[in-house]
Amino acid sequence: MTTSLARLQALFWRAITHPSGIAAFLRDADDATREAFAEAFAGTPQFDARARMEVYADAYFWRLHDVLLDHFGLLAQLLGRDRFRNLATDYVLACPSTDPDIRRFGARLPGFVAGHPEAARVPGLETLAAIEWAMVRALDAEHAHAPASRARLAQVPLPQWPALQLRLVDSASLVDTTLPFLALWQQHDRDAIAAGPLPVPATQPRHTIVIWRERLSVMHRGCDDDDEAAALRQLGEGCSFEALCERHGAQPVVLWMQRWLDDALVCVAG
Amino acid sequence: MATPEPPAARQHLGHGVGLRVPHFEQALGPGLDVDLVEAISENFLPGGGRPMAVLQRVRATMPVVLHGVSLAIGSVAPLRHDYLDRLATLIERIEPAWVGDHLCWGAHGHHHSHDLLPLPYTEEAIEHVVQRIDAVQTRLRRALVLENVSSYVGYRHSTMPEWEFLREVVLRSGASILLDVNNVIVSAVNFGFEPQRYVDALPSDRIVQLHLANHADRGHFRFDSHEGPVPEAVWQLHAHVVRRHGPITTIVEWDNGLGSWTQLREQADRARANEAAALAHGSATP
Numbered sequence: 001m002t003t004s005l006a007r008l009q010a011l012f013w014r015a016i017t018h019p020s021g022i023a024a025f026l027r028d029a030d031d032a033t034r035e036a037f038a039e040a041f042a043g044t045p046q047f048d049a050r051a052r053m054e055v056y057a058d059a060y061f062w063r064l065h066d067v068l069l070d071h072f073g074l075l076a077q078l079l080g081r082d083r084f085r086n087l088a089t090d091y092v093l094a095c096p097s098t099d100p101d102i103r104r105f106g107a108r109l110p111g112f113v114a115g116h117p118e119a120a121r122v123p124g125l126e127t128l129a130a131i132e133w134a135m136v137r138a139l140d141a142e143h144a145h146a147p148a149s150r151a152r153l154a155q156v157p158l159p160q161w162p163a164l165q166l167r168l169v170d171s172a173s174l175v176d177t178t179l180p181f182l183a184l185w186q187q188h189d190r191d192a193i194a195a196g197p198l199p200v201p202a203t204q205p206r207h208t209i210v211i212w213r214e215r216l217s218v219m220h221r222g223c224d225d226d227d228e229a230a231a232l233r234q235l236g237e238g239c240s241f242e243a244l245c246e247r248h249g250a251q252p253v254v255l256w257m258q259r260w261l262d263d264a265l266v267c268v269a270g
Numbered sequence: 271m272a273t274p275e276p277p278a279a280r281q282h283l284g285h286g287v288g289l290r291v292p293h294f295e296q297a298l299g300p301g302l303d304v305d306l307v308e309a310i311s312e313n314f315l316p317g318g319g320r321p322m323a324v325l326q327r328v329r330a331t332m333p334v335v336l337h338g339v340s341l342a343i344g345s346v347a348p349l350r351h352d353y354l355d356r357l358a359t360l361i362e363r364i365e366p367a368w369v370g371d372h373l374c375w376g377a378h379g380h381h382h383s384h385d386l387l388p389l390p391y392t393e394e395a396i397e398h399v400v401q402r403i404d405a406v407q408t409r410l411r412r413a414l415v416l417e418n419v420s421s422y423v424g425y426r427h428s429t430m431p432e433w434e435f436l437r438e439v440v441l442r443s444g445a446s447i448l449l450d451v452n453n454v455i456v457s458a459v460n461f462g463f464e465p466q467r468y469v470d471a472l473p474s475d476r477i478v479q480l481h482l483a484n485h486a487d488r489g490h491f492r493f494d495s496h497e498g499p500v501p502e503a504v505w506q507l508h509a510h511v512v513r514r515h516g517p518i519t520t521i522v523e524w525d526n527g528l529g530s531w532t533q534l535r536e537q538a539d540r541a542r543a544n545e546a547a548a549l550a551h552g553s554a555t556p
Contacts, residue, residue: 004390004392004394004427005346005389005390005392005394005395005398006346008390008425008427009345009346009375009378009387010378012387013378013381013383016383017383039426040425040426040427041423041425042423042424042425042426043423044462046490047460047490047491049423051490052422052460052491053423055422055423055491055493056422056423059385060383060385063384063385064384096381097381097382097383097384098380098381098382099382100340100341100342100350100377101312101315101316101340102312102340102382102384103312103313105384138319139319139320139321140316140317140318140319140320140321140322141316141318141319142317142318142319142322143318170318171318171319213319216298216319217320
């Protein structure tokens with residue numbers, strides 16, 4: 001029943017997703033494809049079928065490019081407009097959108113960047129993409145459990161503390177990086193992408209950035225040290241207060257807890 | 271095929287705007303002083319954080335209609351049941367007045383273009399779309415509202431004009447029409463037909479909502495830009511729609527180069543005034 005419709009949509013799709021536009025698609029196509037194109041799409045002398053299809057080909061690429069630009073603004077600023085456009089082009093070709101929600105399109109970009117030549121030019125670039133993606137995710141992630149407050153935990157009877165099941169809030173992510181992310185973020189200016197690439201930043205010892213949402217705002221900060229990062233990762237998998245203290249010692253855990261509660265980073269599971 | 275769901279009741283909810291991120295501060299602060307808003311369904315599917323807080327705040331004070339862009343009702347690719355499940359959850363939470371998307375295709379295989387691609391106007395396409403509308407309406411347990419899209423290319427296979435295609439789809443499926451007045455003008459210029467002819471051919475009792483927006487003149491064609499205030503040609507066709515089909519819930523869309531909230535709200539006010547003037551100067555002739 002849908003044979004003709006399926007053929008038309010397949011041809012349309014191949015044409016608008018060609019890496020270099022409709023003219024190149026037709027130039028690279030075989031005679032049968034060119035004939036099918038001419039039989040399928042109608043135009044006028046002032047606005048022929050090729051030019052009409054080019055409207056869709058342009059829209060296909062630029063819509064996906066623009067959502068990446070929106071979500072990975074610091075990455076774009078670091079690379080500059082032209083190199084970011086090339087990266088986006090490579091990504092659109094290698095990882096077409098598979099989610100009906102266009103705002104999920106960038107989910108695979110950090111992994112893609114890791115294998116891209118740009119990552120060789122800017123060591124750690126994939127971690128910058130991972131941090132920016134974590135920010136996107138944190139913006140609208142649903143919190144299954146509200147962040148715990150000092151007031152709520154103060155009501156927990158002392159004998160119940162060891163078994164208290166703690167978790168990171170669902171919007172939280174941890175990303176290890178060797179880039180000076182916090183310094184780069186200070187330079188973040190969405191309007192500066194046309195100014196050209198930023199200097200390649202000097203790498204730092206590996207450290208951990210935590211990203212989460214507090215109320216309606218996306219937050220980030222560097223972990224104090226590897227121990228705090230390890231403790232937060234332990235919370236990410238869910239653990240009891242007792243298990244946390246056994247691994248890290250009670251004193252640092254109590255100090256961390258005060259900050260985590262102020263940050264709205266942890267919740268009580270169940 | 272199951273018996274089509276009844277079309278969404280033609281309630282006149284007033285005149286509002288498309289809810290966009292730059293309006294979130296206004297929504298969380300002083301509030302949105304319009305009759306209703308239209309929310310892009312996909313923007314709220316993750317279900318948490320600032321977007322959902324805004325939508326719930328707005329919904330507490332006014333009707334909301336949900337308008338999707340990724341249903342791809344005309345695609346031959348299988349329907350995404352995971353998407354429909356997420357949409358159903360959003361519907362339960364927001365209780366929108368109605369739920370819509372576009373009469374187009376946009377997905378191929380497992381991939382999404384995130385664009386509104388035109389369908390050929392053929393009997394085969396009608397049958398295909400009606401079958402899928404039935405599946406979606408059954409899953410969502412409500413009639414769909416489908417919008418006509420702006421088009422830039424036509425198919426030699428088409429055997430009928432777009433308005434006949436749209437009319438047949440809604441009459442056979444039980445769906446209703448979101449008539450985008452701007453899209454009619456864009457397509458009319460791009461394909462050389464009279465926009466009034468399009469409007470006059472539609473069944474009045476199936477039109478539940480209107481869209482008004484701006485478009486760009488790109489020399490040899492018009493492009494659906496949603497940038498800037500509604501142009502005069504759209505206001506004039508809007509008046510014609512109202513005279514022909516009566517007063518209808520209307521949403522102004524302004525996505526790019528968005529002005530202040532006041533500018534946008536004034537567009538909704540003008541839609542109300544334009545509708546009143548059209549009704550005063552000529553009775554509806556459904």
